[in-house]
Amino acid sequence: MEVTTPVLVARGLTRRLGVGAGAREVLHGVDITIEAGEFVALVGPSGSGKSTLLYLLGGLDHPDAGSVEIAGEDLARVDDDTLAKLRNRLIGFVYQFHFLLPEFSALENVLMPLWARGGGRSREDRALGLELLGRVGIAEKAGKLPRELSGGEQQRVAVARSLVNRPKLLLADEPTGNLDSANANAVYELFRELNRDLGQTILVVTHDTDWAARSDRILRLLDGRVVGDERRREERA
């Protein structure tokens, strides 16, 4: 086995949600390790804590106990501002709904994460944005506003946006949950390609059994616990 730092190491992640009498523990000590280049599907029934887990892994939320390391950086031990910088540097997010900024063009939306570090306006950055739009297959829509794009196109823009910071880890929360099967399949193929061609490490929350079946590894979550971890190495080249 190669001696490389795993992209993600999460240990004993615990998270309580809600306040007062409604408060309850949603995750009960979750351990996950993801190696570079893996394409992992996270599955589980609705309410099992998949989104909660994803937010913790992506540094959008603080765990009540446990730790998260992305590429060797400990997310649990830093303040909010530092966490924002780490998210910006290490993580890409794709959501079920294609949250784009409505006032900005497709290209500007793709470049937006770079604005957070004062970039996104150089010739190189714009070239990168256009290249990513080309990779997701809608380079010709670069100047369009989100409302001028179809749902599938908007989700492609969101995927391109999640890649613009060259993230160590791409996190997606039911990215095709809101798309028809043709579009869903196209987005799946896109993820597959990114993983194969760029070696992009991906963790996707999905309900789609097809999706899950076609990934390298399936993590099963049930009631806030990891109850299954299947690796299917034969798909890797």
Add this chain to the structure above:
Amino acid sequence: MIDHLRIAEAQLRGRPRQTAIALASVGVGSAMLIVTLSLTTGLSEDFLKKTTESSANAEVLARRPQGWKPEKLPLPGEVVMALSRHHVPDEKRAIRALSGVLAALRSLPSVRVATPAVEAQAVLVYGTVRRSAALAGVVPELERAVTSLDTKIVRGSWAALSRTPDGVILGSQVARALGVDVGSHLQAVGPDGGGLPLKVVGIVASGLSQVDKTLALVNLPLAQGLAGLSTDQATTVRLALTDPVEATRVAREAEQRTGYVCRSWQEKNAASVEAFKRQNMITLALVLFTTLVAAFGVANVLVQLVADKRRDIAILRAAGFSRHDLGMIFLHEGVLLGLLGSAVGWLLGAVLIRVVAALPVDFGESALVRNEHLQMAEHPSFYFAAFGISVVVCALAAVQPARRAASLEPTAILRGEH
């Protein structure tokens, strides 16, 4: 540098109707401020200008300064003697040894012109019409160097007074009340009852009601006779100074030299200036409320915007914008509304000033100052004040919405949208 302004601007442009409402309220608020500053400053400046035009830079009065003692006067000996020798308590109030006092005043380097005058209440009689007036005997050629009343002659001429020993120049409202014009003959009845025939040689309209309603200028000897004073006595000496701003300092010097009270134009008008200041402060305080209303408009628009933009806020946070960045974006929106709103206010204010200045007004004869139009002042400082206040107020109005934007939890929003 993160370009918060770029996102702020885009969000505002994405909400044109709400942005327009906010801009309009800020614009109206700052225009009100500009117009009010223009109006209040214009009124007090106009009053002050007319007042100083029709009165001297300083006036020596027929009164002794407090604690004045003849022997303590730091004057050349013979003048002290002359002053004290002639001082008899029972006599009429007057500046005595006028020639000595004039010489002492004219020796002061800051005094350009010193001219004596005799002021006396008199009743003017024309046929059956009687009118009380503030009769003033002056030396016409010197008087014109001390006030600019000579430039306010509307009928007849100033020079005619020097040529006509029994001539009188009347205030326009006095003349109107009596029904006289240049060439008319009338009678002046002094405090001791003696009648004096006068011939109208000029009419003055200073614009200042106090002056135009009471003025009756005659030659000095005539007034001295009417008031029962000798030719070496006067009730005031009026001064024109090389530097009117220094009038109060010169007045103290003149008191030292002459042993008579001397009042600068600033001291004389201090009460009116104070009254104007107080009145302006009250008006401005009221107008600042308009600005507060505008601030509420801005706060309202921004609170709504933060609520509408929860998703965008979550996305920006997830992509690596910090809480501070989000706060800054909405703070920039407030500042932007303030900047653009005060630009609207500048335009609106400049137009309103011109419109109001063009409106014909008539406050009637009882008004302090008579004008056909409101005297609107216009200084760059009004615009800068309105600009500064608008921007600060809008930035303050944005603080609460900005805090709200910064405090939003992205996970709660992302979860809520599932």
